[in-house]
Amino acid sequence: MGKLDGKVAVITGAARGQGRSHAVALAAQGADIIALDICADIDTNLYALASWDDLEETRRLVEKEGRRCVASVADVREPTQLRQAIEKGVTELGGLHIVVANAGICPLGDVPRKAFLDAVDVDLVGVINTVSAAYPHLSSGASIIATGSVAALMKGGTDNPALGAGGAGYTHAKKGVTQFVHDLALALAPESIRVNAVHPTNCNTAMLHSDGMYKVFRPDLESPGREDAEGAFYSNQPMPVPWVEPADISNAVVFLASDDAKFVTGLQMKVDAGTAIPHTQAYANR
Numbered sequence: 001m002g003k004l005d006g007k008v009a010v011i012t013g014a015a016r017g018q019g020r021s022h023a024v025a026l027a028a029q030g031a032d033i034i035a036l037d038i039c040a041d042i043d044t045n046l047y048a049l050a051s052w053d054d055l056e057e058t059r060r061l062v063e064k065e066g067r068r069c070v071a072s073v074a075d076v077r078e079p080t081q082l083r084q085a086i087e088k089g090v091t092e093l094g095g096l097h098i099v100v101a102n103a104g105i106c107p108l109g110d111v112p113r114k115a116f117l118d119a120v121d122v123d124l125v126g127v128i129n130t131v132s133a134a135y136p137h138l139s140s141g142a143s144i145i146a147t148g149s150v151a152a153l154m155k156g157g158t159d160n161p162a163l164g165a166g167g168a169g170y171t172h173a174k175k176g177v178t179q180f181v182h183d184l185a186l187a188l189a190p191e192s193i194r195v196n197a198v199h200p201t202n203c204n205t206a207m208l209h210s211d212g213m214y215k216v217f218r219p220d221l222e223s224p225g226r227e228d229a230e231g232a233f234y235s236n237q238p239m240p241v242p243w244v245e246p247a248d249i250s251n252a253v254v255f256l257a258s259d260d261a262k263f264v265t266g267l268q269m270k271v272d273a274g275t276a277i278p279h280t281q282a283y284a285n286r
């Protein structure tokens with residue numbers, strides 16, 4: 001018996017990284033999966049995005065858990081693609097109960113100003129498009145989970161002018177996700193549909209291990225590589241780790257998707273090894 005037996009989850013950005021981890025973790029708890037990904041690069045994003053082969057590997061891993069998986073190419077910037085892909089999955093799998101709006105890019109570095117718009121279109125508009133496409137299939141007890149970023153909860157995360165237009169767009173988008181989740185949770189509470197966000201710190205994925213991110217952490221070097229940046233990755237977290245693993249985020253996603261969190265909504269859940277603590281204030285009871 002799994003926590004999610006009989007459930008169907010749609011996950012964007014499912015071809016690799018956190019999205020793939022979420023797909024496998026939810027499947028391990030009994031959920032069937034609608035796995036969506038763009039399977040193409042975006043010009044202003046300087047690291048390669050996932051491929052169709054990556055998405056097929058996610059499908060294989062879900063099926064290895066004994067669950068069904070409908071994998072489709074869909075760009076979260078395109079509402080029609082999302083609606084069609086979700087409808088296909090719902091038809092084949094028989095319903096929809098969990099939405100994980102996870103697809104994201106982080107176009108840092110010397111990029112065109114259009115990178116601001118690309119980051120917002122994927123990281124914020126893409127979340128809204130995903131939820132909007134999924135909503136007609138949801139009913140009481142459904143769970144919506146959006147991927148934010150701890151950078152949205154702290155000043156100077158990725159909104160440093162030195163990080164370019166893409167960094168500014170990323171921060172704007174992830175702050176927008178925070179507000180969207182808060183307000184949508186209130187709007188959908190009367191329907192018993194829960195809405196929460198998970199905010200990771202550095203996560204051990206291709207987004208972190210990219211030239212643009214290495215330059216963020218080692219601006220003193222002209223062309224830093226992974227070995228140059230790894231020591232600096234520790235600077236983000238008060239806990240002595242350079243990053244968290246995708247599975248650490250998936251544990252939070254499974255909790256929020258399950259009945260263990262049946263009365264949890266509007267939560268900004270940080271999985272950040274303490275990163276946000278110095279940037280937030282605790283209020284004593286008065």
